Amino acid sequence: NAGVTQTPKFQVLKTGQSMTLQCAQDMNHEYMSWYRQDPGMGLRLIHYSVGAGITDQGEVPNGYNVSRSTTEDFPLRLLSAAPSQTSVYFCASSSLDRGRRGYTFGSGTRLTVV
């Protein structure tokens, strides 16, 4: 029962580098999303997807790209890392009927940009 798996757990990037944060779920959930959480703050929605081939922007999409080629995977790409993107990133998934059990979250990726 893997649920939502995020890799890597930790990452240090230099300013200007690019990287992809991976997210995979094995619950056949249609909905997937990415949040960032800054120290002492709540979660802010970056991008979300309601199914393969469909993505949309959240509250703070600038500097990030996503794609959804399969139901299982929803990678988040940082195009040119900036210190302001230092944060903990959480991936979440749910069935389209979120009235059942809400979101299932991954354990997070802690990213530091120096």
Place this chain on the structure above:
Amino acid sequence: LAKTTQPISMDSYEGQEVNITCSHNNIATNDYITWYQQFPSQGPRFIIQGYKTKVTNEVASLFIPADRKSSTLSLPRVSLSDTAVYYCLVGDMHNAGNMLTFGGGTRLMVKP
């Protein structure tokens, strides 16, 4: 999107009942109220969800008055392991295209 307001922090002692209230004056007809719990270095975890009146599960109760402009998460007989941040979310749970936003949450500290 319905904005929510919660207390920033609360203290309690082991064995006590804890009630955390969330205000959501602009809640829409199709919106549900959902509460999540988050421990340090972990993702949030679903606790309970409701639409109106009272909902109870094995870990908590959720009280929603008739006007639905607020809700109260009730944790019976808390223990040290209930120390966490609790988030109240309001949104249309049956519309996956509807964005759900997290506020700052309530930081609960349970003391021995």
